[in-house]
Every structure is written in structure tokens, then in C-alpha cells.
Amino acid sequence: MAKIADSSFLRRTSSIKKHGTSAIRLRGPGRSRIFFAMTIFVLVYGAIAGRLILLGLQDGDPAKRFLAAQNTVAQARPDIVDRNGEILATDIKSAALYAEPRKIPDKDEVFDGLISVLPELDNPTIKRRLESNALFTWLKREISVEQRQAIHALGLPGVGFRQSNKRFYPGGQTVSHILGTVNVDNQGLSGMEKYVDQAWLKDLQELGFTQDRMMEPVELSVDLRVQHAVRDELRRSMEYYKAKAAMGVVLKADTGEVIAMISLPDFDPNNRQQALEKERMNRVTGGVFEMGSIFKGITVAMALDSGTVKLEDSFDATKPIRVARQKIDDYHGKRRVLSVPEVFIYSSNIGTIKMMQKAGVPAQQEFLKKIGLTQKMKTEMPGVARPLLPPKWNELAAMTISFGHGLGVTPLQMAVAGATLVNGGKYIEPTFLPRTKEQADELATQVISPETSEILRYLNRENVLRGSGRRAAVPGYDVGGKTGTAQKVVNGRYVEGLYLNSFMSAFPMSDPEYLVLITLDEPQKVEGQHYATAGWNAVPTTASIIRRIAPMLGVVPDFADDAETIPVSYQNRN
Template sequence: MAMTAEQLSATIALDGARKVRGNLTQARIRWMVLAILLGFSLVGARLVQLGLTETDSAIEGQARDVITATRPPILDRNGLEMAVDIRVPSLYAEPRRIIDVEEAVRKLRTVLPNLSESWLRERLSGDQGFVWVQRELSPSIEEKVMRLGIPGIDFITESKRFYPGMTEASHILGSTNIDNRGIAGIEKHMDSEDIALLQDLGLARGNALAPVELSVDMRVQHVMHEQLVDAMTRYQAIAAAGVMMDIHTGEIIALASVPDFNPNEPATALVKDSFNRITAGIFEPGSIFKTVTMAGAIDSGAVKLTDEFDARFGVRFGRFTIEDFHGKHRILKLPEVYKYSSNVGTIHVMQAMGKDNFRAFLSRVGFDARVPFELPEMRLPTVPKSFSDVGAATASFGHGLSVSPLHMLTAYAAFVNGGNYVPPTLYKRSVAEAEPLYRRVIQPETSEAIRYLMRLNAIGAGGSGSQMNKLALGFRVGGKTGTAEKVVDGRYSSNKVTNFFGSAFPLENPRYAMVIMVDEPKAENPQSGTTAGWNAGTVTGRIVQRVAPMLGIAPDFSPLLDESLVPPALQGGPVGSHFN
């Protein structure tokens, strides 16, 4: 059938329309594909950009893993907690995410009114990543802030150090700053240890931290601290301090110095006179140094316990004459020189040894060097490199040189443990671990002689340790008093003294040495005095009486224990006659 002109024209028009619609559809598809590809390209580029951008994971330069890191708990030798970490919330802000600064300031100050409005506004403004707002808040404050619903405000949980014993062991433990880093005491020492030692002790940050076990016995520490606080009140002293050591291991069993501070409030450590007098203070030791002179002279062979010395007259040096405080003004046997604390007799003992040999002995015992010890708060002693005749004379009874109580403690420990210097430590240490560190300073026979002299001063008639012995009866303590006049306006003052008592117990089988200091004491009552026997000595007696049973030492009143201390050269005669 033939197609008319009108039909042919309609067919051509329909085909043209179809072709146009097909071309349009293809164009739309191409544009759609192009748009999708462009979208994916933009997303991919952004992902690449974000991947190359370093995420700000620090708060004011502090990495978050450091902020949240914990410190190891510190335990005493019996497992009692001395320092622990507690988890506390700290408030921070992301200024870039804060929408309305004024609203954020107003809301935050409803919960934290102590924050300065201008300071907070400046803190929350700008494009910083993360800034601290307030650290170490309580959980209740955290809950109140979170209820405010402020964008860009959040909390991070960090560690805060807590010391259950408060002030009792403050000078041992030290403290940490707001970043939980050690700034004093054993806390600072732990942070300054090298990596290998940190791993040995289980202190590596960020790991599961093993507890650090100290040598301190908090039972003994409590008694010592309590008695030192009592001494300041009882004797109206300006300060008091004490330290006790295991003479075979070098372990420090207790160490306290008052005035002290609360490590939970580190700022209290800045209060005047709250420094650690055991390690960071150096003093003229007075007559407790006579034990050093006796040990050196006897060990040199220059003198014997049976020797006699002329103490009838003072010793003259040019225009100056050195006299005894309570002179006997007669010939004294060497044990009497020690028991009566004769300056004149001690000078003669030193002179028999020779001033150069005496000075060399001081170096041997460690008096001209820093005591090797963990606490960073230390002072170097002041001991002349060489002695003049008068310098050696005054040094023989503890004047003209200054050392720390820790120096005296390590010396006394060596003098009664058989003659071995043992470096002190605040960490637990066994005898087997300590023995390789021993350094012989005197012979065992000299050590026996010193133990006898120290016990003689406690129980012998006229001995300056008799007040101490009355309080520690049965525990066989021996020791030496030291009353050192202070220098005021360039002259020694008889009104201001620093008193010491160096001791060891039980002397028939010594285990512990102790040094007690009382600074500027006054008489407890009209019947007492201000010399060391009346204060530092009695503090020693009270401490031993309470802590000896804790340390496994039983009281024993048998005179045979004391008789066993008498050296062979002095044996013979009635029982008990050697301590008259």
C-alpha cells in the first residue's frame, strides 16, 4: 500500500523526536556519571587530606598517654601502702568547637565560680586544639559540668598521687607535681632512674607497674615521727630529726625531720625550715664525733683501752685553752675519756694517732664526700682538707667541721657491725645483696671496743647516756651524746645548741643504728638540763622502748649480756665492775 505525503512527513517527525530524546538522555547520563565521579574525587581528596593531617592528640603540648599514665604504688617493707595513684577527672576545652564563647563562660562559672571570667573567656576563644580549664576535679563537679551540655568541653581522666600517711614519711617520699611527675624525695629519684633500672624495678611508664618496695617500716616510722613531734613540744625546740638503719644491709628503717610538710599539698614543702635535716642539713656534730676519734685511734694501734691520758689541765694553743665542760681534772683511762666526754682527753687520743692519720681516717669513713643515697635533697659536708694543730684538736670532739646526720649514722653502723661501711638505701636489700658493697673501715677488734664504750656510756656511773638507758631498759642500747654550740654573730653561743645522740642496739648482737637530733632545746623542767642526754638521749630511749619489740628484739635484763661486751684486755674482776 502506497504511503501518502502526510503519513511520510509524520513518520519522519516521530523518528526525529525519538532521536533527540535519545541524545538528551545520553547527555544526561554522561553528566550524571561526571558528577558522581567528581563527587567521589572530592571525597577521596578530603580523605587523603585528613590522612595526611596530624591529629592534635595533645593538651597544651602534653601527650594524652602521658597525662593518663600512672605511677607505681610505693609500699613499705611490710606491704603497707605509702603512695598510690587515684584517678581524677580534669576539664579541658576545644576552642575551635565552642559555638558561643559567652554562653560557655557563663555556664561554666555556675559550676566553677572560682574561675576568672576574663581568663576563661580568653581560654575558650581562638582556634587552639585543646586547652586545660581546670585539673583534678571531683566526680560530682564532672557530672555537673557534663549536664551543662556545652559543645567543645570535655573531661580526661588522669592520675593524681595520694599519700595515706600524710606528713609521717614526707621527707622520704617527696611529692609529685600536677603532671604526676616526681619533684622531690624518692618520687623524684624514681623518675630519674635509667631505663634498665626502671625496668628492673617495674617502673616503666605506661606498663602494668609493679609496686616499689621500700626498706622503711611504717610502724617504726610512725613512732619516730610521733616522738620527734613530741620533742619539739616537750623541749620547745625549733626542729628535730631522726634516722634508723639496719647495720648489716644498709636499709633505712625510718627517717623523719620536723617541721615537715604534707605531700598531698606539695606547696607546703616551701614553708620555711621544712627541709630534710637528715640529708639536706649539715651540722657540727659535737661530742658524738668522739666515737669517730676513738675508732680511728684504736684501729691505728696508737692507743689501747688500757691507756691513760692526762686530763688535769686544759690543752693550750697559743692564746687559747681548750677545757672540759665538766672536767674531772685527773688522769683518765681511755674508757673514762669517752664516758665523761672529756675534750681534753679526746685531744690527747687524737694527738697520739697524729693529725694527718686522723684526717685520713675521716676520708676512709666517708666524711668528706656525699653519702651515696637515693634522696636528691643532699648537701656536701664541710671538712677541711688538712688540719692545723688546733683544727685537728677541735675536730676530734666535733667542732670546726660540718656533716649530715646521715654521715654520722653510716659511721656508727660501721663501728658496731664489725667494721664495714655499708651504703644506705631506701630500697629493700638483703644481707647477701649488701655484702658485695661492704668496705672495711676498722678491724673487728676495734668494733668490739667501740661497742663496749658505747654501752659503758649508757650504764656506767656518770655516763651521759644514762637517761636514755632508763627509758630503754632491757634492750641493751649504747650511744654517745653530742651538744654542739651554734655560731651566733661569729661566736659560739652557749644558749643555742644542736643536740645529737648516736646509738646502736642491741649491742651484744647489733642490728640497728640510730641518730637523733634536737635543735635548740630548752630544759623540760627545773630538774633537767639542755645538754643532749636530757633530750636527744631520752627521745632515743623512748623510740627504742617502743620499736624494739616490733623489730623482734626481746627485753633481757641479764647482766651477763653486758659482761659479754667487755674486751679481753679489760676482763677480770667482779661481774659488773667493768661498767662502773
């Protein structure tokens, strides 16, 4: 709960507790707890009673009583700031226009005067409101200072103004899906605005403790500079590759803090109507997707950590796998036996399936549950979608899930799982609020061993050095990652050439600080490119993003000759 700058209420509460306890002289922990509960009960209900008394003392005019009852609506909200103190959302003074029709002698004169300043009020609904016999009616909830002055100058009888608060977002679209929106009464509808209401603000407003009080700002984990850079690069890539949508997440690998989250197309929260348009939904937390081959890292980690597969093992990928009248093949098959690193680097579906089979279907189900991919993700952001699980988790479903088809998850879920693979094996629930390393360690669950995580860092780095992630290389930043090109489903069938492309990366891979997940929805092949797969679009987009945000995040580049690889032990592990 945010703190209120006026601490007199807290001082009075402290004083009541102190003097009350000494006067009654209760002894024993049981009696102390009873007295404490009674004190809180009296304070809360006393505040409510006081509020009702104040309302009862208002002017007897019904219209004014109605206005008094509206005091909890459109009240002040705390500023929302990023991790560096930059204002993301704030209140500005506004005015609401109302009428008391019974006090209007000439309805037509008032109507004509109003529409001369506010032409949008020239409609039958407003005219009917003015011609009614109502005590009170709203005409327009948000008007500018200039409009208020102009209407006031007309001297229209029965027309009045109520000072109000209007939410303003200085960054416009930049942080829209994280912040969300508020309604005309300044109540949170989505995003972190809704979270603040649910967490504590609504309770304080109902008790009347937010009027004329300055509240401390709510600080987010987001870095506005990084958010802007990621959004800018995604916007450019979306336009260049003619994609229908784009998504991006930057996650602090060791704390689970969301540093940036973008879903394009986005909206301007200053124009709340845009948020209702279907194509502007928050795909990162509200959409579920089959993520494709970036899922192979999950399967490799599961197989290695189970002990059924070792890094030096090999798998025969010479022939496609046939099951239940289905043929599963590699996109660019090598048609030979592949080592575990080669299965990962060459993104072999066949090799990945055989690694999963060594561990077994129950082991796959259990591991995906531990890494947070089979249940609804827990975080502050409202509106998080549930994963889409296969109707029957049989052998065929397990095969396709092993390489990223047949199981739908949100991109943020996928990013959290990816961070787990490279941060030493700790699953940490994501947060949009600041969190220290110590706090994260208390919440973390060890999902895979540090040794398995070390191998995954090695494989991801190798994929950038000599695999499908080569275009993600940024000198000095030791980038590693895995591509994913998932065929999309249309009318129940996978469609060749219609892709959801992703690249999940981390840097510096020797000791990952940040995880970056970039996804482009249906990007097109451009001139000079042989394919429209992830290596040709999501990967170079990631490189552009890391090149911009790494200096902002204080990651010092390392150009040492020996910084290009991660040492990994190949000896057998028990």
C-alpha cells in the same frame, strides 16, 4: 627496673633473639655480641617508630593531636610499698579540665558555668584563656569525680575532660621526706619518687610501655610502723622541749637499710606546695651540721685502730688546751688524768684532742675519708648535701673536728659512720631499698678491726650504764650510745645555750641490730631540768623510741643478769 605484668613484649624479644640467631648462624663470641647489639637497636628504635606511627594516625584535629602527645604525661606510676607490703604511694583516677576556645560560642556563659562549680577559676587568667583564639588550653589539671560530673551536667560547649592519674599518699606526712613528691604531670620531683623516674620509669614512659599496664610495686626498706612511732615520739619531744626542728634515723646496722627517717617539720605530699616551704626541708640528707660529741666515738675508734692508743692508756685533762689564742676546755671537767673509757664517758674534749694528736692529723683525714664523712654520701635519695669541710685542715681544725666542731655532715652520714663503729667495723653505704646481709657483705669495706669495734660497743654501753646516756636505758634491750651537744654558730660565732643535741645509740649493744640517731635543734630547758644539753632531751627521747620500736622489729628482750655488760679484752694489741 620494675617488672611489667604483661610479659608479651619480653616473650617477643626472646623469640626474636632465638630465631634471629639460628637463621644467621653467626659463629664466635665477637659476632654474637654484634648481632645481640643490632637486635636491641632494632627493638628499641622499632618501638619508637611504632609510637610515632600511632601518633600520626590520630585524628587530624590539632587539639586532639596535642592531647595524644600528652599521653606520656600523667601516666601511671608503680605503687610504692614498705618492707611489709603496706602501700605508701599509689595512683588514683583523676580528671583534667580543658577548653577549646575556638569551639565556644558564648565565652561568658562557659566562664560563669565553670566558676559555679570551681570558684577558684574566677580569675582574669582563666577568662583570658577562654576568650583567646587558641585551639586548646588547660583550665584545671586535677579535679574530683564529683566536680567532673557537675561540669558535665552543665553541657558547656568546647569544654572537655581528660582522664588522668593523680598520686595519692595514704600516710600523709608520715613518710613524706622519703617518698618525696610528684608534679601535676605525675613526674617525680624529689625523694624516692624522683629516684624511680631516674632509675627506669622515665625510659619506659617515653617508649610507651607503661600505658594500660600494671607495674610491680617498688618496695622500700622502710618499716611504716617504725616510721610512725619515731615520728610520733619526735613530734612530742619537739613540742615538749620547744625545739625548732627534730630529726631521726633508724638504720639496720648489718645491711645499711634505712628503716625509718624523719625530719620535722615535714609536709603532706598530697599538698605538694608545702614541700616548697624552707622550714620543711629534709634535714637528714639535705642539711649539714656540726654534730658535737657523738663525733668523739669516731676519734676514739681512729686512735685505737691506728695502734697509737690502747684502751688502758690515760690522758692528762687537768688543764685546758690553748692554741692560736683559743682555749679549749671540758664542759664539766674532772681536772685529772682520765683513762680512755673515762675520756669517752665524761666526754672530755681535752682527752679526745690528745688521742687525736697521738694518731696525727693525716691519720684523722684518712680515717674520716674511709668512714664516709668527707665526701658526698652515695645512696638512692636525690638531693644529698655535701659535707662542709674546714677551709684549712691545720692542727687547730683537727682539734675541733676531733670533738665534733669544724666539720659539717648530714645526720644520715653520721648514722652510717656510727653503725660502722659497732657492726664489726664494716662501712656499708645506706640504702632505701631492701638489701640482704649477703648483698651488704659484698658491698662492705672493713674500716676498723672487729676488735676495735668490740671496744666501741663496750664504751657505748658503759656510757648508758654510768655516763651521760643513763636516761636511754631500756630494760632488756642492752642500749648503748653517745651524747652530743653542739653549740650552734650565729654570725660566725658559737653561741652558748643554743644547741644542736644528738644521741647516737644502738641495740642490743652486745650484737647490734639497729642504730638510732636522734637530733633536736635548739631544744629549751624545761621545768625541773638543770641544763638543755642532750642528756636531758635527746637521750630520753631515744629511750621512748627504742621502747616502742624494738618489739616491732622483732628484737627479743634479754633480762638475764649477765646481759648488762660486754666483755672486752684489755690486753695490749699489736
